[in-house]
Amino acid sequence: MSEEMYKEMAQSIIDGDSDKSVELAQKAIEIQMHPLDAITKGFVVGVNYIGDQFGKGEAFLPELVMAGEAMKAAVATLDPELRKLGEAREIMGRVVLATVEGDIHEIGKTLVGTMLSASGFEVYDIGVDAPADKIIGKAIEVDANIIGMSALLTTTMVRQREVIDELEKEGLRGKFKVIVGGAPITREWYEKIKADGYSEDAIGAVKLAKELVGKE
Amino acid sequence: MSKNIKSISNPKLKLEVLTTEEVQKIHDATLWIIENVGVRFPSKRALEIWEANGAAVDHEKKIVRAKPQLIEDALKKCPPKYILAARDPEQDCSLDGNHVYLGTDGCGVEVIDIETGQKRTSQLSDVRDISRLADATEEVGFHWVPVSAQDVPPEARGLHEVRAIWENSTKHVQTESIYNADEAKAAIEMAALIAGGKDKLRERPVLSLMQCTAPPLGHDGGSLDAALLAAEVGIPTGFMTMAACLTTGPVTLAGNLAVGNAEVIAATALLQLACPGAPVFYAAAQTASDLRTGAYTGGGPEDFLFGAATNVLSDFYNIPLSMGAFATGAKDPNWQAGLEGAMSSFMASVVMSDMLLGCGFLHGSRIWSFAEMMMDCEIFSIMHKMMKGIVVNEETLALDAIAAVGPGGHFLAQKHTRNHMREIFLPEFMDRRPYSEWESKKDDARDWALAKARKKLKEHQPDLLDPKISAEMAKIIKSVEKE
Ligand code: B1M
Numbered sequence: 001m002s003e004e005m006y007k008e009m010a011q012s013i014i015d016g017d018s019d020k021s022v023e024l025a026q027k028a029i030e031i032q033m034h035p036l037d038a039i040t041k042g043f044v045v046g047v048n049y050i051g052d053q054f055g056k057g058e059a060f061l062p063e064l065v066m067a068g069e070a071m072k073a074a075v076a077t078l079d080p081e082l083r084k085l086g087e088a089r090e091i092m093g094r095v096v097l098a099t100v101e102g103d104i105h106e107i108g109k110t111l112v113g114t115m116l117s118a119s120g121f122e123v124y125d126i127g128v129d130a131p132a133d134k135i136i137g138k139a140i141e142v143d144a145n146i147i148g149m150s151a152l153l154t155t156t157m158v159r160q161r162e163v164i165d166e167l168e169k170e171g172l173r174g175k176f177k178v179i180v181g182g183a184p185i186t187r188e189w190y191e192k193i194k195a196d197g198y199s200e201d202a203i204g205a206v207k208l209a210k211e212l213v214g215k216e
Numbered sequence: 217m218s219k220n221i222k223s224i225s226n227p228k229l230k231l232e233v234l235t236t237e238e239v240q241k242i243h244d245a246t247l248w249i250i251e252n253v254g255v256r257f258p259s260k261r262a263l264e265i266w267e268a269n270g271a272a273v274d275h276e277k278k279i280v281r282a283k284p285q286l287i288e289d290a291l292k293k294c295p296p297k298y299i300l301a302a303r304d305p306e307q308d309c310s311l312d313g314n315h316v317y318l319g320t321d322g323c324g325v326e327v328i329d330i331e332t333g334q335k336r337t338s339q340l341s342d343v344r345d346i347s348r349l350a351d352a353t354e355e356v357g358f359h360w361v362p363v364s365a366q367d368v369p370p371e372a373r374g375l376h377e378v379r380a381i382w383e384n385s386t387k388h389v390q391t392e393s394i395y396n397a398d399e400a401k402a403a404i405e406m407a408a409l410i411a412g413g414k415d416k417l418r419e420r421p422v423l424s425l426m427q428c429t430a431p432p433l434g435h436d437g438g439s440l441d442a443a444l445l446a447a448e449v450g451i452p453t454g455f456m457t458m459a460a461c462l463t464t465g466p467v468t469l470a471g472n473l474a475v476g477n478a479e480v481i482a483a484t485a486l487l488q489l490a491c492p493g494a495p496v497f498y499a500a501a502q503t504a505s506d507l508r509t510g511a512y513t514g515g516g517p518e519d520f521l522f523g524a525a526t527n528v529l530s531d532f533y534n535i536p537l538s539m540g541a542f543a544t545g546a547k548d549p550n551w552q553a554g555l556e557g558a559m560s561s562f563m564a565s566v567v568m569s570d571m572l573l574g575c576g577f578l579h580g581s582r583i584w585s586f587a588e589m590m591m592d593c594e595i596f597s598i599m600h601k602m603m604k605g606i607v608v609n610e611e612t613l614a615l616d617a618i619a620a621v622g623p624g625g626h627f628l629a630q631k632h633t634r635n636h637m638r639e640i641f642l643p644e645f646m647d648r649r650p651y652s653e654w655e656s657k658k659d660d661a662r663d664w665a666l667a668k669a670r671k672k673l674k675e676h677q678p679d680l681l682d683p684k685i686s687a688e689m690a691k692i693i694k695s696v697e698k699e
Contacts, residue, residue, distance in 0.1 A: 060507040062462065104430050107463045111510045154325055154338075155370040183582055184325040186337075201509065 002033065006042040009074070013046025016066025018073040025077035035078040039089055043074050051118055055203075061111070068114050092120040093145035093213040096138045098130035099182075100159035105152035108182060108202075112148065115202040116209060121146075132163045139176055145213050148205070151182045160185075161193040177212040181205060221307055221387070222354045222597065224316035224565055228605025231566045233524040238470075239532050245474040246481060247284040249433070254279040255482040256434035259441050262486055269489050282482070290485035293492040296534045300358055300452065301420035303410055304386035304679065309357050311452075311497065311536035311570045316603075318596045320350050321542065321574035322360030322392050322426075324584040330670060335583060338363035343380040346576070346584065349669060351385035352676035355593035355600075358388035360426070360574055363584050372696040374399045375406065378423065379689045382410065383681045390538075390571075392426040392456075400425070400442035402696045404449055409685045418450030425453045426499055426538065426573075429479035431464035440483070447487045447494035454538050455483040456499030461518060463505040469518060469525075476502050477529055484535070497570070498530035501540025514543030514580045515556030523564040530569075539569035542592050545580050549588040549662050553578065557595045565599045572596070590665035594645050601641045612636075644668065 005024065012020035021043065028038040050067040053059035075089065082088060095116055099109045106128050113125045126138050139147050147167075151157040160180045167173040177196040180189075190198035196212055199205040210216035234242070249255075257263055258278045267273045269290075271282040300309040309317045327338045330345070342363050350356040361377040368376045374394040381389045394403050407423035408414040417423075425446045427439035435455075446453045457476030459465035465472035484496050504518040505511065513519070523539055530537035541560040546553035564572055575592030578585050606612075617632035627633045645661035647654060654660075 057508055061505070061510050104436055107505070107510060154364045154366050155373060158370060
C-alpha cells in the first residue's frame, strides 16, 4: 500500500504536478503516514530522478523547475504535521538569495535558487533590486548559513562588496558564508571582495554551497 | 579616412516571415495583453502620465492597464522618419526605412586585449580604441558604447563612455549605459554642447538612448525616467525587449513576440503621451533560453526568425527598428560566431531593419574581440552585396560578350568583364589560397582580422573634438561624480 503511494508521490514530482503532489500529501496525513517517510521515500525520490536526468542532459529546465514547485507544495502541506511531531526535515542548509540593489536581472538568480532547492537547501529568494540591509536582515531572521548574491551589471557588482563590508562592520561576517555570481563576476573579483566563493553557473553554485556547509 | 558609411538600401531581396493577417493577430494579442494583463511601470512620473491619460493604474503593484484606443492613438504620433545626427553631418544616419546601418555592440564587460590576446576587464581606454577603430571602418555607421569603463566611478561611467566616443569619432553615438535620470540629464547637456544648444538637439540629435524593457511585461524605473527626459529634448529613444522563450517569455515564438511587443509599444506610447512627436524607435533582441541551462543563447534559429519578424512589427507601427544581430554564444571567433553572425544579419537586413546591433561581441554579449569586430564587418559587407540581388537587363545579360566568346574560350579578355569585374565581391578574410600556402602558415581569418584592426588603430587619427567642448564635458561629468 505505502509502496504504491511512494511511487505515486515520486511520479507526481516527475510530472511536475503540484495539484497531485498536494493531494498525495494530504492523503498521507489522512492515513497517518509519517510525514518524513512521505518526503524521503516518496517525493524526494522524484526530485532525485529529475535531478539525475537533468544532469545527464535528458530532462530540461522547465521540468526541473516544475518538479521543484511540486516538491515545495508537497512539503508545505506536510510541514504543519512535521511541526506537530516536533521534527524537521533534514536540510543541507539555509540560503538567502538576492539580486543586489539597482539590478533587476532575475533569471540567473532564480535558476541558482531552483537548483539549490532541488539539492536540498532551504532557499529564501528575496528577489531583485535588494538593498544590503534587506539581505542581511533576512539572513539574520532565518539564521541562514549562506548569503548568495547575484549581480549582472558592472555598476552593481560593487554592491556585493558593500554587503560584505556591512557584515564585517556589524561583526557578522563570520556568521554567514557569502557566495557571488553573475555575468561580470570573476575569480579576481570574488577574491578581491573576500567572498567565500563564486560560480559561473547554477550547478557550480550548488557544488560550492555544499562545500561551504561541509556536505560535499 | 572612411568618411563614407556603408549602408544597405534599395534591396532587391525579399522575405515574407509573417503575413498581414499574422501581424494583425500579434498586434491584437498585444493590445489584449496591455488591456488585461497590464505592464509594470515602476516610475512615479510614468504612472502619473498614464493616469492623466485615463489608463487604469495599480499604484501598489505599479501596473498599468490601458485601452487599445489609448495605445493606438498615441502610437500614431510617432515620427516615421528622422536622422541620427553625427558630429560630422556627412555621417548622419537616415532612419527612413530604406537604410540598414551597422553599429558596434554594447556594454561588454571583458575585452580580448588587442596586443596580448588575453581576456581582461574592460576599461575606458578600450572605449577609446574601439570607437577610433569604428570611426575608421566604413561598415560601422554609428556607435554603441562598446564596453564598460570599469576603471571610472560607476555613477558617472556612462558619461565618461560617451565622451570618450565623441572624442574619438565623428559618427553618431547611441548608448545603452545611461539608465537613470541624473546621468540622462548630464548626457543631454553634453550632447547639447556638440549640437550647439539644447534646443538644437531635436534637429541634430547627436546622441540617442536605448533602454531595456524588463521582461516579462515590465520596465526599469531608472530607464523610464531617463527615456522621458530624452524625449523632452528630442533625443531619439528606443525600448529594447529581450524577452526569451522559456524564461522571460512564452516558449512559443508568437507568444514571445506578443509579450515583447507589449513591453515596447506600451513604453513607446508613454513617450508619445508625454511628448507627442518625440523620435522613438523599436528595439529588440529576443532569443530562446537554452533548454538545459537557461543561458542567454544569443543566436540560433529562433533568434534569426525574431530578427526578421520584428521589423514587420515595427513597420506595422511605422517606426524605425534597432535589431539585435551578430549575437553569438561562441567563446572564440569561430564557426559558431560566423554562422550566427551571418544568419542573424541576413534575416534582419533582408527586411530592412534600420539599425543592426552590433559587431564585435563573443560569449552572449559579454566579451569584446577586435578580430570578431572586423569579421562581423566583412559579414555586413557580404549582406550589403547580397541585398543588391541580381540585376537583369541588356547590359547584365551580356549577349555581346557571349557572342564574342562563343562556345569554348573564356571571358577574361572581354571589355564587358573589365567593366563589371569590380562588382564581384572581394573578401578580405576568406581563405582561397593554395593548400600548401595555408599549410606553411596555418593562419586564417582571425589572424588577418586582428592584423587589420591593429593596423587601422595604429594609423587612424579621427577628427578632434573641440578641446573646449571636451573640457566642458569633463566639468559636467565631475558634477555627477560623488566626492
Ligand atoms: C549566489 O551565487 C551565485 C552563483 C552563480 C550565479 C549567481 C549567483 N547568479 C548568477 N549565477 C550564475 O548562474 C546562473 C545560471 O547558470 C548564471 O546566471 P546568468 O544571469 O548569467 O544567466 C542566466 C541564466 C541567463 N542570462 C541572463 O538572463 C542575462 C542575459 C543578458 C543578455 C541580459 C538580460 C537578459 C537582460 N538585461 Co541586461 N542582460 C545582460 C546579459 C548578458 C549575458 N549574456 O549575461 C547584461 C548583463 N545586461 C546589460 C545591461 C547593460 C543591461 N541589462 C538590462 C536589462 C536586462 C533585461 C531586463 C532586459 C534582461 C533581464 C530579464 C530578467 N527578467 O532577468 C539593463 C539593466 C537594468 C537594471 N537596472 O538591472 C541594462 C543596463 C540595459 C539598459 N540600458 O536598460 C549588460 C551589462 C553590461 C555591464 N557593463 O554591466 C549585459 C552584459 C548585456 C550587454 N552587453 O549589454 C550565472 O551567471
